[in-house]
Amino acid sequence: MKDIATPDGYAGLDFPWDEPPAEGEVIEVAEGVLWARLPLPMALDHVNVYFLREADGWTMVDTGFDTRRTRTILDRLRAGPLGGDPITRVFVTHHHPDHIGLAGWLQAEGAELLTTRTAWLMARMLILDEQPVPPPETQEFCRRWGMDPGVLAQRSKERPFNFADMVAPLPVGFTRIAEGDLVDLGGRRWRVARGDGHAAEHAVLFEESGDLVLGGDQLLPGISPNLGLYPTERNADPVGDWMAACTRLAPLARDDQLVLPGHKTPYRGLPTRLASLHQNHVTALNRLEAHLAEPRTGGACFAPLFKRQVTQEMYGLAFFEAIAHLQHLHLTGRALRETRDDGVWIFRAA
Template sequence: MDGASGHLHYPWETAPGEAEAITVAKGVLWIRLPLPMALDHVNIYAIDEGESWTVVDTGVKTRRSVEMWQKILAGPLQGKPVSRVLLTHYHPDHVGMAGWLMERGAELVTSRTSYLTARMLILDVEEKPTQQAVDFWVSAGMDEAHLEKRKSERPFNFADLCAPLPVGFTRLQQGDVFHAGGRAWDVHMGYGHASEHVTLWSRDDHLVIAGDQIISSISPNIGVYPGEPAADPLSEWLESCDRLALLARDEHLVLSGHKLPFYGLPHRMQQLSENHIHALDRLVEHLDRPRVASECFAPLFKRRVDEGIYGLALVETVAHLNHLLVTGRVTRERDPDDAWLWSAV
């Protein structure tokens, strides 16, 4: 779901070009890597340690990404090695090149959940959908055309876009202080988009490295997946928004995983929470008669749900329905096709 940005200020109107960098603060470079998907880029940040660099997030592993990383190492990073890779979370657009950099001597720093989940998913290669995945799609009321197509296709695997992740990492936990680039960064975990998502808040100036937990003009996907079909990540998201909002100041410069760096963090934190609260209210109104999840896109998304985003829309819709179930605002029962029919209380 998209969020408005009326009270946000963007100090940069354009992003860095290919294999280029923009200095966003003393010793902090903003670099952008391409993604082979609808959201066509990911932001990474390089923090100057003097003789080396700490890099935050890495992009996916493709031939083009490897070529760009070689140019980045020789160009903006001045030939100095990457001594540490900090992963904000385990999604492939952030973890994809971490193993490649570790092979070249970098230490991995992240939360335990991010490391274990990334390593598990990179090792878990599936040639066909599991029965659990098919059951989940059926329960969500996936239409017949999408269902048959997905059942016949090889599913996406993390290994398709991620280098192997070696054993060994340094753990970050809530309340830790991480030292990088001459700054002390307070570690605060976010939840909802990804469990134990690392955000960094500088004590020495007004920088926030937010990953996908806080983005300016889009709301990160909050989805329920076959691995935990009864999950309620939206509760975790709303709790994180409330908790992180207490830290937010207008003078914070937010460095996100996508889109542009921005000021106006208190307003954005309010938006990120309210977007979903209002969406839940619209969804309850939409459930004036029983509907399956795939019939509930309209109140949640402000654009047409096409093939490119159908899967993300479905898992986000289930997340909102699960939250309404947990909070007692809807009920559900199986229909003859074994899909959940959701109704407002």
């Protein structure tokens, strides 16, 4: 997640709960819907998970990383607030490891996995793609976009983040959900909408004839999720995809809906938040375009995007976010790209 320089991401929102549930405990946010948190070993130190009461057990929404600590906490939740009943279904909003990490473990116990085709394929492919060091094509991608040479040299010798480190193996087979589908979870009917930008084909569920929204990372309060450009799809436009998704989801949003996000706390005021999530990137792009009055590499574009100093631990997310914004300006004709003698790209305002 990024700490991008934006207006107050909480403005105009209503938060029914002042505090999140303690570790191993839950808060009932609606009849038969429980909110819990699982820890993450990073600056954003938690992921929200939700449990929806079924006739024969529970549906779990997102799962956290696959770690010994997370499995232990989930076992405590099952023995305690879940009343010893099984998790029979797992709905995963998108393929990122803090959301799909334990899905395969739960499938091995008999749970059904529901997610989008892109989410399942991406997660399964990345689990199998274990890398001891970044491959040459990744290093060249980062070099060409202007990663700091010292950072690149260090990263080239280190094991990168691997899905296999935090995501349980996914068995063959899942239940596909797609945009426009109606699915029944927890005694409620939900319409599937599609997010994009942060994760391809990110599923957002809107309760039919109700006021709940399962928002994952597409609808976070306070922060905007990371929109990164990566060597897996080097011609992508995640920022453009994100803004298009905000526009696409806006007609489904109402002020009375209770949004259950993947991080932070549940809130109401979704129309306001969607407008803010879109506008945050409009203004960020405008600042970046002004920054390109002088030619810059991707690694020299942090200042107009981030409101605090980028530390070493945050450098990777910041770099891929910055070049995603440069990519959007380039693809939309607002920035020109040239190649230096050393092969590194430099950008200037058109």
